[in-house]
Amino acid sequence: MDTKRITVTSPLLPDLEEFQTLLQEIWNSKWITNNGSFHKQLEKELAAYLKVPYISLFTNGTLPLITALQSLHITGEVITTPYSFVATTHSLWWNGIKPVFVDVDPVTGNLLPEKIEAAITPRTTAIMPVHVYGTPCDIKSIQDIADKYGLKIIYDAAHAFGVEVNGESILTAGDMSTLSFHATKVYNTIEGGALVMHDEQTKKRIDYLKNFGFAGETEVVAPGINSKMDEMRAAYGLLNLRQVDAAIEARHQVAIKYREALKDVAGIRFMEDTAGVKHNYSYFPIFVDETTYGMTRDELYFKMKSQNVLGRRYFYPLISTFATYRGLESARPENLPNAHKLADSVICLPMHHELGDEDVERILSFIIK
Numbered sequence: 001m002d003t004k005r006i007t008v009t010s011p012l013l014p015d016l017e018e019f020q021t022l023l024q025e026i027w028n029s030k031w032i033t034n035n036g037s038f039h040k041q042l043e044k045e046l047a048a049y050l051k052v053p054y055i056s057l058f059t060n061g062t063l064p065l066i067t068a069l070q071s072l073h074i075t076g077e078v079i080t081t082p083y084s085f086v087a088t089t090h091s092l093w094w095n096g097i098k099p100v101f102v103d104v105d106p107v108t109g110n111l112l113p114e115k116i117e118a119a120i121t122p123r124t125t126a127i128m129p130v131h132v133y134g135t136p137c138d139i140k141s142i143q144d145i146a147d148k149y150g151l152k153i154i155y156d157a158a159h160a161f162g163v164e165v166n167g168e169s170i171l172t173a174g175d176m177s178t179l180s181f182h183a184t185k186v187y188n189t190i191e192g193g194a195l196v197m198h199d200e201q202t203k204k205r206i207d208y209l210k211n212f213g214f215a216g217e218t219e220v221v222a223p224g225i226n227s228k229m230d231e232m233r234a235a236y237g238l239l240n241l242r243q244v245d246a247a248i249e250a251r252h253q254v255a256i257k258y259r260e261a262l263k264d265v266a267g268i269r270f271m272e273d274t275a276g277v278k279h280n281y282s283y284f285p286i287f288v289d290e291t292t293y294g295m296t297r298d299e300l301y302f303k304m305k306s307q308n309v310l311g312r313r314y315f316y317p318l319i320s321t322f323a324t325y326r327g328l329e330s331a332r333p334e335n336l337p338n339a340h341k342l343a344d345s346v347i348c349l350p351m352h353h354e355l356g357d358e359d360v361e362r363i364l365s366f367i368i369k
């Protein structure tokens with residue numbers, strides 16, 4: 001048995017010597033956190049790279065979700081997706097907001113606009129969609145619904161780093177968008193994240209909120225939290241930004257190989273690129289139709305695992321099935337048939353910048369019979 005372990009992802013790491021040089025600068029300045037020069041520089045470079053007007057760095061990708069909801073004074077009910085990482089819904093819970101789950105598109109896994117509209121009640125104040133796997137949501141339809149009913153939109157764009165439609169960032173959709181720079185993501189700062197907003201006033205307010213609400217040495221304007229990014233991770237992030245394009249291109253090449261090899265395998269579906277969309281190849285989900293393929297998703301998943309090829313069942317189980325949420329009316333499986341079908345058939349294949357041809361062939365050899 002070939003026992004080389006292939007993991008679903010591998011962190012993009014900066015060159016160690018270059019990082020040490022920047023660390024030396026931090027040691028010299030002794031400014032290690034609280035909006036230091038690397039923090040400022042990373043905000044500037046990320047705004048330019050991502051083509052967004054304003055961005056505020058965070059210590060992870062969950063606190064910007066929580067802070068965005070705080071800053072927009074969201075209460076009552078928020079419509080969201082069960083087909084995501086659990087942090088999406090947890091951010092609502094931490095704000096005392098009732099999540100209302102609606103079903104997703106059977107192909108993309110993104111929220112279905114018509115189901116959003118059907119789930120609106122007088123208590124609905126916002127929509128929290130996710131661009132799952134980095135595939136853009138139906139931004140226009142969701143905006144139309146929000147405008148019609150006077151709702152805010154906060155996009156969990158944790159998977160959508162650098163994704164563009166017709167040359168424009170999707171991170172400017174809605175009222176705010178959040179990013180995660182966790183080690184497992186396309187672009188990482190070890191732990192980290194950001195909030196993208198449209199105007200300077202909002203950025204200022206978010207910058208206060210992520211620093212306990214301090215607006216000056218002695219003035220606290222709101223019950224803020226501490227979710228600041230430190231100088232070490234900002235410096236690390238600056239170095240990773242210089243190599244993220246190459247990493248995305250390496251992922252793209254892996255996606256091309258997967259698609260070419262899997263296109264004739266009956267019972268395995270995968271996602272294609274969309275014209276006009278700049279994808280980031282953050283994930284490569286396949287969906288197993290057990291009747292046609294002749295094996296269940298779990299059989300394939302554990303077969304790969306037994307050979308040290310570690311895919312992940314993102315997103316299984318659905319958020320709506322976890323103990324905290326399963327009692328909700330909207331969490332009933334009958335309400336979410338497409339989401340359940342995706343969750344029960346998905347495997348995200350290994351996808352990162354260091355996968356070689358041999359690795360890809362070995363992964364595929366367990367899938368192609």
Ligand SMILES: *Cc1c(COP(=O)(O)O)cnc(C)c1O
Pocket residue numbers: 060061062063084085087088130156158159180181182191192193
């Ligand atoms: C990773 C992720 C988060 C949370 O980000 P952290 O940086 O791990 O806190 C939130 N939402 C989605 C969809 C994610 O994939």
